[in-house]
Amino acid sequence: MKDAVLLKTLKEYFGYESFRPLQKKIINSVFEAKDNLVIMPTGGGKSICYQLPAILLPEITLVISPLIALMKDQVDGLNANGVPAAFLNSSQEEADKQEIFQKIDRREIKLLYVAPESLQFVDRFLTDGKVSLIAIDEAHCISSWGHDFRPAYTQLGYLKNRFPNTPMLALTATADKATRNDICRQLNIPHAQKHIASFDRKNLSLDVRQGIKRFEQITDFLKNRSKESGIIYCLSRKTTEELSTKLQRKGFKAEAYHAGLDHEERSQIQDDFINDKKQIICATIAFGMGIDKSNIRWVIHYNMPKNLEGYYQEIGRAGRDGLASDTLLFHSYSDVIQLQKFASNAKNQDVQLAKLDRMKQYSEALSCRRKILLSYFGEYLAEDCGNCDICRNPPEFFDGTIIAQKALSCIFRLKAAEPISTVIDVLRGSQNEVIRRNNYQQLSTYGIGKDISWNHWQQYLIQLINLGYVEIAFDRHNHLQLSEQAKKVLFEKEKVFLADIKEQEARAKVEKAAKTPENSLFERLRKLRLEIAREEDIPAYLIFNDASLKDMEKQRPMSDSEFLLVEGVGRKKMEDYGYRFIKEIIAFSKEKREKKKPKKKKKGNSIKETFQLYKDGLSIEEIAQEKGVTQNTIFGHLIKLYDEGENVNLKKFVPRSDLNAVKRARKVLDNTGSLRAYYEHFEEAIPYENIKISLKVLEKESN
Structure with missing residues (x-):
């Protein structure tokens, strides 16, 4: 073809x-x-x-x-x-x-x-x-x-x-x-x-955090995103319902979605989300595959997913229009335990456990996350991405040998018979039922780490697991046990370097999302899009996605030919919606000009100004910027000045190849073709303005 x-x-x-x-x-x-x-x-x-x-x-x-x-x-x-x-x-x-x-x-x-x-x-x-x-x-x-x-x-x-x-x-x-x-x-x-294809979705930021104070972190994340659509994935149906209720109380338009709801209710929730009536969906993984919504701006994982394929596909539902979007993953030790139980009941248990292990390694990584994610799919990234939490806030390492020795000694004294929570309780000298029942207060390691917080101990132990000094015995109630490598730390003076744990509140501070001004052209076009969507009873993003609206904001098209050049605008959409969007853009531009220039100008002054700026040697782009109008408007002025016999050299605005092509096309179209006929003749390869100027030059030359 x-x-x-x-x-x-x-x-x-x-x-x-x-x-x-x-x-x-x-x-x-x-x-x-x-x-x-x-x-x-x-x-x-x-x-x-x-x-x-x-x-x-x-x-x-x-x-x-x-x-x-x-x-x-x-x-x-x-x-x-x-x-x-x-x-x-x-x-x-x-x-x-x-x-x-x-x-x-x-x-x-x-x-x-x-x-x-x-x-x-x-x-x-x-x-x-x-x-x-x-x-x-x-x-x-x-x-x-x-x-x-x-x-x-x-x-x-x-x-x-x-x-x-x-x-x-x-x-x-x-x-x-x-x-x-x-x-x-x-x-x-x-x-x-x-x-x-490349798996690198550069427009997605990757952020991974410990599952501490998740709700507070989520509400902080959502502060400046009240008009943006997003999905929060949860591991259980109960969590989706509890989280959506809490968000509703905070004033967010949130709904729970899971397989336990009846078909009609699920369909209604999905339709409300697609049609921008609800901004947030708290969902199990049952939600998402049927969603082609291009303007989802963020995805949060309330719990760690069971594998990197699922995680990648779920975060991929954000930013389908190519605009910058955010992803946030919370993970915790309890997530790993729960997912390990699920995997143990699967038919392909070994495969599921191996994939869960890779997911865990990604969540707890201390190097560029995008590199890890891409390498899983067989793609190599040479440089760090600069758009993940590790790249933005690289960890600082310190000599944690004494901390490691305390932790490893405690696991040894407990005879590898307790999970992480009890190990931490012994290190911190807690007095609870498990400690008293087993007389752990008699151990020499009891209370030797009371100067370190519970959360920090958890982080240090997870690092020791990742470094290979400690193993989790999933088949023995998730008890921690020492690896062969641990002996080098306990008996051979091997040094251990740990990542500094910054206070969660400080480290997890979310950069505030760039807030789109209420009176911006993008917001005006978004409101118009929603109005048309309600009239036609179709999702707003099927009319135009956010990327197209951003391009309209940038290009400011004021004619059909200009509107056709906007990314994502085909002929049918131009015919169906072009008039209303162009009208809105013209109205917005007029309001802006009136605000900038309160004094009323005399009729005809605008073209004279263009001519003077042209004579002063300014480019088309500079003239348009100076006057606050589109470049096509300036071309219109220059063509009119050219018609009136002013000294304007239109030839310098079109390539010689385009001028010659239009000259040949005039013979084929017998001088009767409309601009559209020429545009279609060239299969849209030559811009409208180039055709228009070429015809004007050729018309004058033939007279």
Whole structure:
């Protein structure tokens, strides 16, 4: 497929001027009828890899998707972009299904989304020749090695036998090497080309903290984020409910979401979140896979996740529009114990425990977190990222040999028969039931660490575990025991360097989020977007995402042609919403100018000012900045001055190649083409303003 056709389709339907890394390569592979496995981070642009080919391919594209909510979101987004799409699932009425079948027969649908459980509906009317492409979304669900195994996905292996000549595209955000191989094996695509995008989501800040005073830290984090959407992931249903209630009492629009709620209630909560009626969802991991919301600005993990794949996918739900977003992970020793119990009951216990151990290492790391996260997925980062808590506040180390000797001696005296909490109680000289019942007050190590706080002892012991001096005996009630390495500290004078524990309140102080002014253009456009969303009863981000609004704020488009150049604006969205957004931008700019220049100007003075600044040698950009208007407005002034015979050299504003191209196009279009006709003739490769100026120059030269 020609690059020009692909780029034109990308701009017209999705509003982007260029492809992201790997997208074009994957799309070309699809057109070559090859099978492909795509590992691309959440927000990395996986969907376009099959949605764009679907528009250009002759027959229907079948998309297997795990959740009804995810299908609906994708279909709504496609329809908003002018791409005919539909979904089939068990919740639909028979009449609705029949209507979709009829549309397929009339070739009115380009993409059909189907749940794995609903494949029997498709079988009865699709033949090999009627399917141009099969896309398997969230493909990791098919593998027991993956982090979200779903038995319903195991039936998908028959699709390649059923449609042997149809290319298959398997997509997922997270999959390690074992999972990737298993996906290809189970889908019967052993020779699939593997495309693995960078896992580095630079726009996400990574912050990990001890699970102490979590609620206070969360409310501090949320102070300047009252208008931003976010998710708080919790380990239990009870925690989601307790946390959402506490947040509601503090005035936050929060709701709990978990599998224990009935279907109707879950759907309502999800819809409220998608439509910006609720800002915060406190959820178990049951929430999120069905959410395609691009303007989630932060994700908090109230508890430590069970593996890095799940953690990565969950934080990936923030900042899908590419704008800066925050992630915050709390972890504690009790989280590890609880997750270890869960893993011990799993069928693939060894795999789960190993993955939990990697998650634990990440949470307790003292080096760049992004490096650790990326290395897990086989990606090497040369420099520290500068956007995680460790990079922002590097730990300071001190000689902690005496502290280590005290801790190790205490574990030795306890004969490796107690968990971390009792070890700390003995070190601090506590007087509780466990101490008295076991006569631990008689031990020589009793009270030798009373000058160190309980929380600091916990941190030092966790460091000693990470350094390999202490081990947790999970099979013996999580008792602490000494490793062989510990003997070097106790008997061979090996030094131990520990990270200084800064007071939690000081260390965990959240940098205040940059507050968007109430009267900014971005806020005005966001309010307009919400107003239109309520009118049309669709999620606001399906109209335009936050990145598009930010680009509008920066570019200040005041015409259709300028509006088309905004990132994320395709032709249909320009036609549907362009007028109202341009009107709002013009009104805002006018208000700003009036505030800056209270004195009323004489009519016609503005163009004369432009001419004077032009004669003074200022560039277009400098003139626009000086006058507080867009560059396109200045071009308009100069064209008018040129028409009036003033000494304005328009030729210097367009490349000679563009001028020559327009000159040739005039012959093809027979001098009758509109600006839009020229724009389409050049397949949008030459900007509107360059075409406009070129035509003006050529018109004068031909007279």
